[in-house]
Amino acid sequence: AQKITQTQPGMFVQEKEAVTLDCTYDTSDPSYGLFWYKQPSSGEMIFLIYQGSYDQQNATEGRYSLNFQKARKSANLVISASQLGDSAMYFCAMREGRYGNKLVFGAGTILRVKS
Amino acid sequence: EAQVTQNPRYLITVTGKKLTVTCSQNMNHEYMSWYRQDPGLGLRQIYYSMNVEVTDKGDVPEGYKVSRKEKRNFPLILESPSPNQTSLYFCASSLEAGFNEKLFFGSGTQLSVL
Numbered sequence: 001a002q003k004i005t006q007t008q009p010g011m012f013v014q015e016k017e018a019v020t021l022d023c024t025y026d027t028s029d030p031s032y033g034l035f036w037y038k039q040p041s042s043g044e045m046i047f048l049i050y051q052g053s054y055d056q057q058n059a060t061e062g063r064y065s066l067n068f069q070k071a072r073k074s075a076n077l078v079i080s081a082s083q084l085g086d087s088a089m090y091f092c093a094m095r096e097g098r099y100g101n102k103l104v105f106g107a108g109t110i111l112r113v114k115s
Numbered sequence: 116e117a118q119v120t121q122n123p124r125y126l127i128t129v130t131g132k133k134l135t136v137t138c139s140q141n142m143n144h145e146y147m148s149w150y151r152q153d154p155g156l157g158l159r160q161i162y163y164s165m166n167v168e169v170t171d172k173g174d175v176p177e178g179y180k181v182s183r184k185e186k187r188n189f190p191l192i193l194e195s196p197s198p199n200q201t202s203l204y205f206c207a208s209s210l211e212a213g214f215n216e217k218l219f220f221g222s223g224t225q226l227s228v229l
Contacts (some may be wrong), residue, residue: 004157034213045220052215090122091157100214101165102173103148103207104155 003027004092004106011111013082020067021077021109023092032096034075035103036066039089048090051075082113117142121206121221124146128196129229136191138206144219146212147189148173149181151202152223158205164189165212196228 005024013019025034036048051066053058059066067076079086092106119140127132140147148163150173160173164183178190178200189208195202204224209216 029214030213033216037220043203043225045207045222045223047217047219048195050215050217061189092228093158095214095216097214097217099165099212101163101171101218102160103218105159105160107149107155 003104004094006092006106006109008109009107011109013079013086013113014112015084015113015115016081018078018080019082019111021076021090021092021111023077023081023106024091025073025094027073027094027096029096031098032094033100034066034068035093035095036064036075036077037091037093038086039108041088041092041108045091049077079111084113084115087111087113117219119206119208119219119221121204121224123224124222125225127227127229130197131195131229134193135195136193136204136206137190138189139187140208141187141218142208142210142219143186144208144210145186145209146210146216147180147183147206148208148218149189149191150171150205151175151200152205153202161191161204163212174203192196196226198228201225201228203227 017074034051038046149161150158162181164170206221207218
């Protein structure tokens with residue numbers, strides 16, 4: 001069963017506007033962590049933001065915020081004031097269980113920022 | 116600088132010729148892992164290691180081997196590469212294997228098997 005689903009293969013956003021990248025997850029474990037990574041065209045994986053299953057508040061890191069809706073099992077990434085440098089592939093990922101052996105990834109969303 | 120170092124960055128080889136991709140981290144992390152990235156599939160875990168001499172299979176282990184003789188190194192071995200192993204490979208590490216542990220990634224190895 002797919003554990004992480006990213007339903008948007010590609011997205012466009014106008015520079016300076018906000019954009020939401022969708023992510024839904026599936027787990028029966030009460031302990032899990034949700035991560036977003038950015039992969040620019042150069043290929044490296046850049047950590048953006050983390051949300052723990054026990055966290056009461058939505059995570060924020062600068063222009064990135066995570067809209068965490070636990071009951072709906074969604075963890076959408078919101079990028080505010082998009083910049084041209086935000087054009088990249090974005091991956092949602094989950095690590096579950098006390099020992100968190102795996103980081104399971106979604107298929108990714110390609111974001112293109114238009115000027 | 117804290118980092119995960121993978122080598123080589125690019126590799127072209129032929130079917131059946133054994134190769135090793137090296138991975139080293141300087142953060143004293145216990146947990147290390149290998150992933151492959153293929154279009155439309157995201158990243159899939161090949162093998163992981165919880166600590167020295169402790170390794171286990173991920174989701175796509177067929178055709179790969181690993182070893183963890185030292186804490187800092189976690190090489191990926193393809194004993195007889197085949198074209199379906201053409202992919203972008205990432206090594207990653209975290210302090211421990213907890214659900215709240217962020218993974219640090221190497222810069223990737225683009226492998227082509229002809």
